[in-house]
Amino acid sequence: MYKVYGDLYSGNCYKVKLLLVQLEQPFEWVDIDILKQESRTPEFLAKNPNGKIPLLEIEPETYLCESNAILYYLSEGTEFFPSDRLERAQTLQWLFFEQYSHEPNIATSRYIIRYLGAPEEYKPVLEAKRGPGYAALDVMENHLTTQDFFASDRYTIADIGLYAYTHVAHEGGFDLYSYPAINAWLARVKSQAKHVTMSAR
Amino acid sequence: MYKVYGDLYSGNCYKVKLLLVQLEQPFEWVDIDILKQESRTPEFLAKNPNGKIPLLEIEPETYLCESNAILYYLSEGTEFFPSDRLERAQTLQWLFFEQYSHEPNIATSRYIIRYLGAPEEYKPVLEAKRGPGYAALDVMENHLTTQDFFASDRYTIADIGLYAYTHVAHEGGFDLYSYPAINAWLARVKSQAKHVTMSAR
Numbered sequence: 001m002y003k004v005y006g007d008l009y010s011g012n013c014y015k016v017k018l019l020l021v022q023l024e025q026p027f028e029w030v031d032i033d034i035l036k037q038e039s040r041t042p043e044f045l046a047k048n049p050n051g052k053i054p055l056l057e058i059e060p061e062t063y064l065c066e067s068n069a070i071l072y073y074l075s076e077g078t079e080f081f082p083s084d085r086l087e088r089a090q091t092l093q094w095l096f097f098e099q100y101s102h103e104p105n106i107a108t109s110r111y112i113i114r115y116l117g118a119p120e121e122y123k124p125v126l127e128a129k130r131g132p133g134y135a136a137l138d139v140m141e142n143h144l145t146t147q148d149f150f151a152s153d154r155y156t157i158a159d160i161g162l163y164a165y166t167h168v169a170h171e172g173g174f175d176l177y178s179y180p181a182i183n184a185w186l187a188r189v190k191s192q193a194k195h196v197t198m199s200a201r
Numbered sequence: 202m203y204k205v206y207g208d209l210y211s212g213n214c215y216k217v218k219l220l221l222v223q224l225e226q227p228f229e230w231v232d233i234d235i236l237k238q239e240s241r242t243p244e245f246l247a248k249n250p251n252g253k254i255p256l257l258e259i260e261p262e263t264y265l266c267e268s269n270a271i272l273y274y275l276s277e278g279t280e281f282f283p284s285d286r287l288e289r290a291q292t293l294q295w296l297f298f299e300q301y302s303h304e305p306n307i308a309t310s311r312y313i314i315r316y317l318g319a320p321e322e323y324k325p326v327l328e329a330k331r332g333p334g335y336a337a338l339d340v341m342e343n344h345l346t347t348q349d350f351f352a353s354d355r356y357t358i359a360d361i362g363l364y365a366y367t368h369v370a371h372e373g374g375f376d377l378y379s380y381p382a383i384n385a386w387l388a389r390v391k392s393q394a395k396h397v398t399m400s401a402r
Contacts, residue, residue, distance in 0.1 A: 072290055093266055
């Protein structure tokens, strides 16, 4: 059985849980408290030398890290990853966009506010992330104005990857009020079969 | 024929060129000068709303962006992408590592020094990127101490992805002197059949 080392309120970890539930794959969840440096212990670093969560234990001694690589691993050959060559690459294109242009701005702002509780201390950092964060949301809004999902014409791991931190963007200080296409897409993702919330155990 | 919109000295663009040459795929190269904002023109934004290079034109009106998604698209089904399921996911794991933990520190430092020529102006930014940049190199060194390549036991797009900015890390102020395994791997990558340098036309 798969084992997921994660934090319940981390969007990167939520991605993996959401997909496993929708795939009806049983898994064990191991809580890792990053604020207590539990991803930096010698035991954890032996599993993932990069010291990050989520981490998927495929079988004892076989680990995979990087949330979007885990999504790829779990979804290959299923309805959540396209069978068309170009659509497969577009799925990954959006997942790379998520990790490069979206997560470092929106998720990191949320981390400062929600996890560290230190918006004043990190004010210049938060301010520097506002522009690029909204620019990423603009790119999403632009795409969703003419399309229902990110890759292919249906729900894939590209949507799971981008949903994770977009649906809690307000916790990072990002206002989605003027993004109607994103809001409609968030509702579409939530309405997918077997959807679970971030906090679900 | 493929068309690549890129900058000759961008590592992200170099990845695509290197793979296309090694695949013996003919392609046309279109120079885009990012300092002249050529990736922000209305014409370019119509092709890639995220305004970034490289951009692959697969056929007229069909575009793919995100360098590592382009590597995936081009390498699927070839010797440069593993046939084993776990190794495929590990290849992507390293490519996501590259875009999240490596590129934003090492490539961005190089951009400030080499492109903007403004290390003094951006001194606090460069200083903030030193620790995470060296941490990424440590993760690579740790892996390469026991393995010749990143995913699988041979040269794949994971190596191409990581080679692009690692071989010019010194231009970003990163000293590779104390990374013997990385240096040996750089030499292995350079010795691959049909290898071309970054500046090759």
